[in-house]
């Protein structure tokens with residue numbers, strides 16, 4: 627059976643729901659967006675990734691619930707050219723910079739502003755990638771963490787080249803935030819409904 631919920635299609639098999647989460651990876655050129663995507667999907671680091679822009683899927687069971695991750699590994703975009711189509715598609719965004727590339731960290735700041743303009747409450751996780759290249763570090767962990775704190779985003783420093791586990795945590799935290807945001811939206815819609823009903827009753831009473 628297929629049901630619509632919050633404009634998201636959820637596939638039901640018996641009592642089991644499959645939740646879909648559309649995850650968009652953004653960031654400057656060469657920061658490792660494709661490396662993170664491939665690591666998450668295949669557990670592997672293959673080194674070179676070419677310039678294919680694509681959406682990939684993977685299904686995981688988390689806390690007994692099937693989650694379908696749809697992952698849009700985008701090509702780098704210049705600030706100001708972030709397409710609205712991609713942002714409207716996304717339930718959550720992973721904003722990637724390289725800890726060795728200050729310019730890529732500045733791009734994350736700019737892209738965050740753009741995201742907040744068109745999708746104020748979309749969950750975002752900021753990722754400082756290439757953590758294995760400590761000797762080339764140009765952005766401190768504190769700077770990354772502070773930006774995430776100020777902008778209410780998740781934050782991780784990882785190395786797509788070295789570990790699978792850190793990359794897994796990035797995607798899992800984002801999907802948790804996506805589920806929280808949906809639950810919050812549902813409950814605030816419920817509260818708004820109650821307020822409307824109560825106002826309607828009292829409005830009617832006053833009119834009588």
Ligand SMILES: Nc1nc2c(ncn2[C@@H]2O[C@H](COP(=O)(O)OP(=O)(O)OP(=O)(O)O)[C@@H](O)[C@H]2O)c(=O)[nH]1
Pocket residue numbers: 653654655656657658659660661662672673674675676677700701702755756757758759784785786787788
């Ligand atoms: N040392 C190291 N190299 C990495 C890491 N992640 C990616 N790379 C390398 O960085 C380069 C760029 O990685 P990609 O994943 O293609 O970067 P991208 O952000 O997808 O780049 P575009 O698609 O061109 O925007 C490749 O040579 C990768 O092998 C990492 O964690 N550590």
Ligand SMILES: [Mg+2]
Pocket residue numbers: 659660661675676677678699700701
């Ligand atoms: Mg790429």
